Amino acid sequence: MAANGGEDILKRTYSLYEPKLLEGAYIPQIAAYYYKQWDGFEMKFHRHNRVEVMYVISGTCRVDTESQSIRMKKGDFILIDADVTHKLHVDKGSPCRMLNVEFHFAEEDSAAPSMKGMAEGNQAVARLLALKVPYVLLRENGDIYPTLKNLIHEMDAKTSDNQLMISLLLSQLIIRIATLAVEVTANEAYESNEYVSTLIRYIHQNYDRDIQVKDMAGSVNLHPGYVHRIFKACTGRTITxxxxxxxxxxxxxxxxxxxxxxxxxxxxxxxxxxxxxxxxxxxxxxxxxxxxxxxx
The missing domain is CATH 1.10.10.60 (Homeodomain-like)
Known part of the structure; x- marks a missing residue:
């Protein structure tokens, strides 16, 4: 079901990482939301100027971007930034039920929390807005789905005096997602550091031989391309x-x-x-x- 909002609001949307979000009073607003069960479905690649949350209620599915394939199961959800090309794939005979929420940002004078206000008042939101990644895959921790359901309940109520509640619930959802995203990226950074430490030890012990990146990647059971990325991210230098x-x-x-x-x-x-x-x-x-x- 589509939320209220005119065309001029859509024209003023931004990526989650748009610097302007931290300069003015940009309020997150629901653009669309829906439940849907798919069985044997292949979506075409598409993109839109809204941030999207795709939550798997039951079953399994795959979300593809132009460079990655992300497998998802019950309790997984993905935050996809605006203008990121993606598509959904669901195998025949393995139905997947999902809840999708899309939101954008509008600059307005409102009592609702702005992205700038949330970033200034919550470190996790500030760090989320600095990630600048096309998507973040996360796992339910007991807070996300209840918040989503409460948000949808208020959207469906269609009352004239619950707009602030809707904004507060959407802000709560963003803060909860940010908290999880920061924890996940911190864990990934730790794991990357552990892998890089192992790779450096491998170099120290084998520098006298004709070693290649594929040999080093094999020592940590990772793909050479991924090894390149984490090594450069952690050391500032390529493996070579x-x-x-x-x-x-x-x-x-x-x-x-x-x-x-x-x-x-x-x-x-x-x-x-x-x-x-x-x-x-x-x-x-x-x-x-x-x-x-x-x-x-």
Whole structure:
């Protein structure tokens, strides 16, 4: 069922991460909501200028974006930002019942909580608005579905004096989702850090061999593409940059504290070309390997 709201309100909608939300009195407003059970359904890819919450009441489904496929089951829900291309898929014979809520933002003078006010008064909302991700997949914690049902009940009541209650319930929903989202991303960051620590140990123990990203990804049972992303996010460097830097660091140690011939140093640090080693060494240190050793 569609909520009240004119075309000019729709023209003033923003992404959840639109900076203007933190500059003015932008009030979240329900644009549409509905219950629906699907069985053997394939939605076309689409996008809209509203933030969407898709909650799985029963069964299983899959939500696809242009780059990801997200499996969902009972109690899972996903927050999808405005203008993110997505579609829903439900297998035949495995019905999925969902509750969908879509909301946008309108700048107006109102007693209802604004996004700016919520961000200033709740750290989780502020952090949610800074995530800048196309979607967040979350799991019911006992608060989300009751809030959704209360919100829909007020929307269906169609009374003239319950608009503030609707705004308060929508604000409550956003705060509860933000709290869960922050917890999930914090846990993911912790897990990523654990994986990155393992990857760094792998590099420390194997830098002298011809290792590749797929070897490192295999050591933590992750896809190489995902390993690239979490390593760069946690260290600020790609795996290749980190490995190269560590190899040159070890080469400097060998040049300074051993009598190993310069021509053999590349083999000790896992680089199979003397010319390439010299090029990397000078690029990082500003000196050739011979120049680096000459002060000894």
């Amino acid at each position: 940059e980190f490995l190269t830097s560590y190899r040159i660091e070890k080469a400097q140690m060998l040049l300074t504290h051993t009598d190993i011939p310069v021509v053999e140093i590349p083999d000790y640090v896992g680089i199979n070309s003397s010319q390439y080693f010299s090029t990397l060494f000078k690029k990082i240190t500003g000196r050739t390997p011979q120049e680096f050793r000459s002060p000894r």
